[in-house]
Amino acid sequence: MTLKASERMKIPRQHMPEQDPGQRATNFGEVNFGLACEAARTEADRCLGCKGAKCIGGCPVGVDIPGFLGALSEGNLDKAADILFDANVLPGITGRVCPQETQCEALCIRTGKSEPVAVGYLERFVADWAREHRTTKVQHPPATGKRVAVVGSGPAGLTCAGELAKKGHQVTIYEALHKPGGVLVYGIPEFRLPKKIVDSEVEKLKQLGVRIECNIIIGQTYTISDLLNEQGFDAVFIANGAGLPVFLGIPGENLKGVYSANEYLTRVNLMGAYRFPESPTPVIDAPQVVVVGGGNTAMDAVRTARRLGASPATLIYRRSRQEMPARVEEVKHAEEEGVTYHFLVNPVEILGTDDGWVRAVRCQNRELGEPDDSGRRRPIAVPGSEFEVPCQVFIEAIGTRANPLLTQTTPELKVNKWGYIEVDDKNMTSVPGVFAGGDIVRGAATVILAMGDGKKTAAAMHDYLLNQD
Numbered sequence: 001m002t003l004k005a006s007e008r009m010k011i012p013r014q015h016m017p018e019q020d021p022g023q024r025a026t027n028f029g030e031v032n033f034g035l036a037c038e039a040a041r042t043e044a045d046r047c048l049g050c051k052g053a054k055c056i057g058g059c060p061v062g063v064d065i066p067g068f069l070g071a072l073s074e075g076n077l078d079k080a081a082d083i084l085f086d087a088n089v090l091p092g093i094t095g096r097v098c099p100q101e102t103q104c105e106a107l108c109i110r111t112g113k114s115e116p117v118a119v120g121y122l123e124r125f126v127a128d129w130a131r132e133h134r135t136t137k138v139q140h141p142p143a144t145g146k147r148v149a150v151v152g153s154g155p156a157g158l159t160c161a162g163e164l165a166k167k168g169h170q171v172t173i174y175e176a177l178h179k180p181g182g183v184l185v186y187g188i189p190e191f192r193l194p195k196k197i198v199d200s201e202v203e204k205l206k207q208l209g210v211r212i213e214c215n216i217i218i219g220q221t222y223t224i225s226d227l228l229n230e231q232g233f234d235a236v237f238i239a240n241g242a243g244l245p246v247f248l249g250i251p252g253e254n255l256k257g258v259y260s261a262n263e264y265l266t267r268v269n270l271m272g273a274y275r276f277p278e279s280p281t282p283v284i285d286a287p288q289v290v291v292v293g294g295g296n297t298a299m300d301a302v303r304t305a306r307r308l309g310a311s312p313a314t315l316i317y318r319r320s321r322q323e324m325p326a327r328v329e330e331v332k333h334a335e336e337e338g339v340t341y342h343f344l345v346n347p348v349e350i351l352g353t354d355d356g357w358v359r360a361v362r363c364q365n366r367e368l369g370e371p372d373d374s375g376r377r378r379p380i381a382v383p384g385s386e387f388e389v390p391c392q393v394f395i396e397a398i399g400t401r402a403n404p405l406l407t408q409t410t411p412e413l414k415v416n417k418w419g420y421i422e423v424d425d426k427n428m429t430s431v432p433g434v435f436a437g438g439d440i441v442r443g444a445a446t447v448i449l450a451m452g453d454g455k456k457t458a459a460a461m462h463d464y465l466l467n468q469d
C-alpha cells in the first residue's frame, strides 16, 4: 500500500528496545536489541523518499538511503540488503556505532518538523536480517593480475580491501594484532558492538577473496619498501589508525593502577578480561574507578569499569556536558547504568599508597571561558578548588595520536607536524603507489569517515593500477 506523505508524517519514530539498565550494568550483552520486522517496516514508512535526498550527502560512503528504506517499506528485504551492501561493506557495524544524529539523520527533511527517520536502526535491521537469512552472493570479477597490500584491518583497511577485491585486484591485509577489525575489536566493547558482527563482516570480505595476515607489523616485520620491492605488490594502502595513547603528564602516572583507555579496553575486549579467569588476561579488580575524558573512548572505558563491578565508576571531564564529543546515546546509556559524572573538573595529580598503588586522584574545578580553536568554550582552572576522588584504578581517555613506527621506517612518507600522513586529493602519499586513509591521515575520527576514505582511495587506486603500465 502506498502511503501519502501526510500519512507518513503522522507515524511516530519507533523506539529501540534495550536491555534493562540495572541488568545490563552487570553484563556485557548488547544494550540495544534491534527493531522487530514490523517496527522496522513502520519506521521505513516514515521516509518521504525525497527527490535529491540530502541524507545521502550526510553519509560518507553514499548509501542510497531512500532506496533501501523504500525497499524495506515494501517488504522487499533482499532488495534493501542489495542496495545497502552495494555502498557499505560493513552495515551491521555502522548501523550500531555511527553518529547518525550528526550525519544522515541530521539532514533528514523531517528533522525540525518531527524526529528524523531512524536510518541507523534500519541499517542495523537490514544488515542483521541479511546475516541471518541469506548466504552471501559472492561474485568474483575477472582478475586484473594486480596485487595490493593494505596495512591495518580497521574500518578504513577493510573497506578499501573489499572495494578493491570487488574490482578484481588481489588484496592482502597485514594486521599487527592477532585478530582483524582494528578499534572495532580492540576498542569498542561487546555491549555496543558484538564481536560476532565484526567477525561475520570480515568473513564476507574473505569470501570476496581478501587475504588477512595477522601478527605482522609493517615497519618491523616488513617495511613499505619491502612490500613494493621484495613482495612485489603494485600498490599499498596505509590504514594503521592513530592508536598511540596521549597522557596528561601529571604526577603519579607511573603508579600501579593507571591505564590508558586503549590498554584497558584492549585487555577487556580483545583479550577477554571480562571473562577472567576463563581468559588468561586480567585487569585490576578495583571497587572505585575514575576515567578522564569526554569522548566515545572515555564512555566505553567507564561503562566497562561499571560492568566489571566499579561503584562508583566516575567520569571526569574538563568541560560541560554540552561540549562532550561522545555520542548522545552513550552519555544517556552510561548515566542510566549508574555512571557518575563530574563536569568542569580536571585531574592534577594521581595519589598513591606507600607501596605504589593508586589510592585517589586530586582534581581541580574548571570554569568555561571564551571559545577556543575547536569552537568549544575553553576550560579555565579555578585556583583553590582542589578536591580528592578516591579510586584504585585511573584510566586516561584524553586522545590518541599516530604511532611513528611505520613512518619512521619510511622517511620518504611526508607527515604533518602531528605525525599524520599527508595525502593528495586522491589519497596518494608522497611515495608513488602508496596511499593512506582513515585515522592515520585525519587524526582520531569516526568509523564511517575511515570507511569513506577506504572507499574513495580504492577508486583512486583502481585507476592508478589500471594506468600503471
Ligand SMILES: Cc1cc2nc3c(=O)[nH]c(=O)nc-3n(C[C@H](O)[C@H](O)[C@H](O)COP(=O)(O)OP(=O)(O)OC[C@H]3O[C@@H](n4cnc5c(N)ncnc54)[C@H](O)[C@@H]3O)c2cc1C
Binding pocket: 097, 098, 099, 151, 152, 153, 154, 155, 156, 157, 174, 175, 176, 177, 181, 182, 183, 184, 187, 188, 216, 217, 218, 219, 239, 240, 241, 242, 243, 265, 296, 297, 300, 327, 403, 405, 406, 437, 438, 439, 440, 444, 445, 446, 447, 448, 450
Ligand atoms: C574506544 C573507542 C570507541 C570508539 N567509538 C566509536 C563510535 O562509537 N563510533 C565511531 O564512528 N567511531 C568510534 N571510534 C573511532 C573509530 O573507531 C576510529 O575512527 C576508526 O576505527 C578508525 O579506523 P582506521 O581503520 O583508520 O583505524 P583503526 O580502527 O585504528 O585500525 C588500524 C589497524 O591497524 C593496525 N596497525 C597499526 N599499526 C600497524 C602496523 N605497523 N602494521 C600492521 N598493522 C598495524 C592496528 O592494530 C589496527 O587493527 C572509537 C574509537 C575508540 C578508540
